[in-house]
Amino acid sequence: MKSARFLLAAAVCAACLVSQAALAETINFGIISTDNSAALKQRWQPLIDDLNKQTGLEVKPFFATDYAGIIEGMRFNKVQIGYFGNASAIEAVDRGNGEVFAKVKYKSGEAGYYSLLITNVNSKWKTVDQVLKNTHDINLGFGDPNSTSGTLVPSYYLFAKNGISVRNDFKSVLPSSHEANMLAVVNNRVDVATNNTDMVETLRQQHPELLQRVRILWKSPLIASDPMVWRRDLPQATKDKLRNFFDHYAQTDPREKAIMEGITGLSGFTDSTDAQLIPIRQMALFQKKEQIQNDAHLSDEDRKAQIAALDQKLAQLDKVAAK
Template structure:
């Protein structure tokens, strides 16, 4: 009887160890909600299938209704690897124990993409200047609060630099995904909307009949391409598998090249670090500084104090960026 109990206990222990081993190799891949979950799954699942085959990992796609859902899922370890925009990657690094390890590359050779302000081609809004002078007549489709191209970049380059607070200046502001904003413009549900060249390329290639219905009113400076982030506490062996897969995926294989191109005109992936996020952090701090300067509810002393603190952070980022560039030049 004792022997039988030992055998059963040993079997239970072995089962527990096996379960833990399998669990350690099972990952959730969070993908930000630039589009509907079904569309994102269609584009990304073939790559995830290849990831599983080539690494032996068990990776499953994870979708949420907004960017914050993926950030929070990584924070609570429900997601271990994610595809983010630069602004949401900052949140993942700062709040969710994330680490940037790769970025997408574009088939056209660009180092990034461009945020846009778009309208319907038949709209009465013919120019950016016309929109900015008549904001109280304009319904704005805005991006997710954690979106780089949908919110952060246009808030800074398009609105703040023109002395406009987007949240209060427009007739209405309707935050949504890139896909929803694109369709809202095409279907005349909003007057103008923020978006980006990635989504415009998707419309051009996958729904070419809709492409002529979009007019671009504004194009931002180039924004670094979107990063991939994994949790810092992943086993090193798992990190190595992920880095190796993405570093070499679609280098030569035609089928793999077709898969990444179908996601959003990508050609593959490149190795990366958290240094990619420095320019986006600087932009966010400059935007915050402008908000403090224009805040009528703060007295002069509070403004000086907050601006001094922000200037210190900006200077620290400048120094970090200079050091990184110096190290890169020395190699």
Template sequence: MKLLRSLLATSVACVAFTGAAAHAEDVNFGIISTDSSAVLKQRWQPFIDDMNRQTGLTVKAFFATDYAGIIEGMRFNKVQIGYFGNASAMEAVDRSNGEVFAKILYANGDAGYKSVLITNVNSRFKTLDDVFRDTKDVTLGYGDPNSTSGTLFPGYYLFAQRNVPVNSTSFKTVLPSSHEANLLAVVNNKVDIATNNTEMLDTLKKQHPDRFAQVRVLWTSPLIPSDPLVWRKDLPEATKEKLRNFFYHYAKTDPHEKAVMANITGYGGFAPSTDAQLIPIRQIALFQQKQKIESDTKLSADDRKSQLAAIDAKLGALPAAPKE
């Protein structure tokens, strides 16, 4: 009887190990919701198909209605690898056991992209001065809370520099949405102004030049580092190696692969990267926190001093940002 129990235990252990090994070959690839799921699937599915074929992994695309859905998906291991913006990648690294391992390359050789503030070409807003003359009479289409170009960069470089917090007190209405929805809202005169990025504008210009002609750019940000790819740190090393080989070599010479990447908003491939590319994003996020604390009239002097000191310590602890 003891021998039988021992054999059964060994058998169960072998089955469990085999199941775990098989599961390690299943990878959900999360893609942040810059557009509708239907549009994203059309752009990314050929790439996912190539990944399946070349790596031998079982890769499935994972879409959510907002950026947080992908971040949380990775946190609970429903997503093992993801395409993020820099701000959402920072959240995935901090909260979801994530690690940056690659970044996007652009077919035109650009090192990144830029945030923009846009309006309809026929709107009453011709310059930024028109916008900030009375923001309480302005309807703003804003980005996802975890969007780099839709929220973080304009929040810091545009609105914070003019001491205008993005909320319902400063603006008539603030409507957070995806880049695609905000762009269409501007084209169709549903909002006064909206944040967006140069990637979306380039795509609109190529695919719908008539709609692009309806857009006026009021402001353009400094360069945002190209979007990172993040995987969970606890992926098996063998799986990571397969992914490295795929991403680092994809679309270097093959015409089909180049066409697939070009269809994903003008991309040209990938390059190795690390968490270090997020350092400038961390600096901006900490500066924004600092500004909020400094303007919070509900805080006591001691609490304000303590919280500001904590942020200064975090800023001081950050290494220098990597040079391109």
């Protein structure tokens, strides 16, 4: 009889342990590689610590050497929530079962940020017009392929609109992170480089003396602030905890405000949806359309068919944007 009671008690205890394990949800928080992992961890870990305390979830930071690592992490469910740029968020949404649920806010009150073309203050390249007219003599520090401000926006607004092919017209193109491109300009290792106002703000806070070595040659139209993306298949209870945290974080608490300001001058978060990605999708399709129009290897028939398909996608996006 005692043996039976013991077995029953053990079974109940085991069931409790299993139940507790199921409730102890672990979430990986992916952060795109705009900087080196140590710097990103220093900036984001205090927020992640608060996220754990306030939600009861077990959230761990997830870093990769490039944007693709975070995108693939979400695709294969190694990352369940992440901080993305708009272009990389498109990949996370389309290929990683992701969904935009929030976006960052800036202390400055800006609704977004800007892509930049920068050079060393002592460079012979004094204006953006000089750069555009002499690309064959210029080494370009470029962004990660999935970067909005480092690649997509300057490719479209600065280069494609001026009839310049990044791949073919520069002396050399060296893709890297925003931090690496900034340091390459500061130390005169590239002639010009793409970057953004977030990295300029980081340099202003941490190394203002280095910022004096940087000249800004070009500034893009406003880019919507960076989105937060979670996997669509997260449990609703988990989504509710995450949304409640990001809706209220750094609204009043001075310590939380200081943590957000340390993340490139941010002030908090506000709700968002996949709709914020529409302008970036349109930009990418326009850019692809121009590439097809200028592709001498395509037959007229193939060119017309591909352009028609892109026009159809653009028309669909126009309808969504209108709503």
